[in-house]
Amino acid sequence: MSAADVALELDCRGMLCPLPVIHLGRRIGEVAVGEVLAVVATDVAARTDVPAWCRMRGQEYVGEDTALDGSPRYLVRRSS
Amino acid sequence: MTSASGTAAPGGRATHGYLDAASSEPLHPAARQTLLAALDQGYADPRRRHRSARSARLLLDNAREVVADCLGVRPDEVTFTSSGTDAVHRGLLGLRAGRARHGDAVVHSAVEHSAVVHAAAWVPGDHVAVEVDRSGRVPPEAVARAATVPGVAVAAVQAANHEVGTVQPVGEVAAALAGTGVPLFVDACASAGRLPLPTGWDAAAASAHKWGGPAGVGVLLVRKGARWRNPFPGDDRVDERTTGFENVPAALAAAAALQAVVTEREQVGRRQAALMDRVRAAAAAVPDTEVVGDPVDRLPHLVTFSCLYVDGEALVDGLDRRGFGVASGSACTASTLEPSHVLAAMGVLTHGNVRVSLTRDTTEAEVEGFLAALPEVVAGIRAEVGL
Known part of the structure; x- marks a missing residue:
């Protein structure tokens, strides 16, 4: 996914679980329905917890790519 | 408030509030x-x-x-x-x-x-x-x-x-x-x-x-x-x-x-399964909490759930302060700082995780006490992060 398609990117590098998901939960409302929010997180738990958050909160998990510095980036489309 | 781990609750067994039998069952x-x-x-x-x-x-x-x-x-x-x-x-x-x-x-x-x-x-x-x-x-x-x-x-x-x-x-x-x-x-x-x-x-x-x-x-x-x-x-x-x-x-x-355990297992297992059904229902009623594992084809004495936005270590410590000893598969509670490979393989939330497991003589009163404390402890931790 290109940078242009991401409406908001959260820098959660260095944060331990559950902080990346807490930031995701707090800020999903800042993107419009249909837009994509990206979470850049180095904590390995985010790989499981971001998709699980999407499932529990009824949002769409788009997938994983990498930020410019190579950190994992998790993409979430706001669907409600 | 009951005493923390290590001492017997007033008038109770030494294992009162111990809900971690899956780590180790007290000596029969x-x-x-x-x-x-x-x-x-x-x-x-x-x-x-x-x-x-x-x-x-x-x-x-x-x-x-x-x-x-x-x-x-x-x-x-x-x-x-x-x-x-x-x-x-x-x-x-x-x-x-x-x-x-x-x-x-x-x-x-x-x-x-x-x-x-x-x-x-x-x-x-x-x-x-x-x-x-x-x-x-x-x-x-x-x-x-x-x-x-x-x-x-x-x-x-x-x-x-x-x-x-x-x-x-x-x-x-x-x-x-x-x-x-x-x-x-x-x-x-x-x-x-x-x-x-x-x-x-x-x-x-x-x-x-x-x-x-x-x-x-x-x-x-x-x-x-x-x-x-x-x-x-x-x-x-x-x-x-x-x-x-x-x-x-x-x-x-x-x-x-x-x-002894094999002789009593039908009776103990039935009692534990009924208490676990109670825990499953009560945990699922806590907002943004998911009970994981097979609901039917499962061990009689344990249940696991994960609470969104909650730090596993804070949850275990908060429950311990209320007199309940539970295990957690969350990364912050593990020596490796890696989340449980079991929860990750299942694709379920790895943070805010709690495993409750009953000993052969865990009472209904203990379970109800735990279930009364759980939503309060979870709400307290969430309030600290503003969620």
Whole structure:
């Protein structure tokens, strides 16, 4: 996914679980329905917890790519 | 407020509020009695020929027969080891060694206990983790597919999952492997004594302190006729499958506990399952909380759930302050800072995780007390992060 398609990117590098998901939960409302929010997180738990958050909160998990510095980036489309 | 761990609640048992039986069940009264009696009789070397030695040997053989009877196996298929982990290592790697001519790879479900994962990683050759579904169950056909790749020595599937309680389809896995020549190792540490042992394995492992026996006693089962080779240095003890001086009193106490637990299991299991249904319903009612593991085909005494936005360490500590001891698979509570590989393989939330497991005498009042504390502790932690 290109940078242009991401409406908001959260820098959660260095944060331990559950902080990346807490930031995701707090800020999903800042993107419009249909837009994509990206979470850049180095904590390995985010790989499981971001998709699980999407499932529990009824949002769409788009997938994983990498930020410019190579950190994992998790993409979430706001669907409600 | 009740006292924290380490002291008895006023008027209560020493284990009041202890909801971590899946880590270790308190010593069964039958085991305590047997252990104290056996300490005075089972001190001698069961390998010697004199009277004291014969007495120790008699106790050891008696323990073996009782365990065999409780698990539905032959006495000569039972070996006492120094722990459940040791039994897992010997069972899995012994079957692998017995298949050295065919290969060295190990196939196992992605949700095996770390004892299996570490043993597989310790030896040369591939180790393949077979994916599980959302409930933590491994599909038998996927195990068979992975196990019939050339070079596979052994497959390992647990009887039931130690973290989420899901019972694995061991019988179906065994049926799928029949005729392939690939032996099956079953880690039964989480379920032994609580559920009948599944069938179809070539070797299996159990752990006494998980059923109310003393710690430091594992049980290795090797099916008569299975091709098993000792993967470790040998010894000249009673049983060629293990090493070290036999802990005769502890083995006998483990057998006594198992016998008692098997005798009471229908009654205790029914009571525990009813309490667990109550915990499942109450935990699921906490906002943004997911109960994980199979809702029906599961261990009777444990349940696991995860609470969104909650730090696992804070949750365990908060519950401990309220007098309840629980386990967690969240990364922040693990020494490795890695989340539970079981929860990750299931694709369920790894943070805010709690495993509640009941001892044989956990009361309804304790469970209700825990369920009253849980939403308050969760809400308190969420309030601190503004969610």
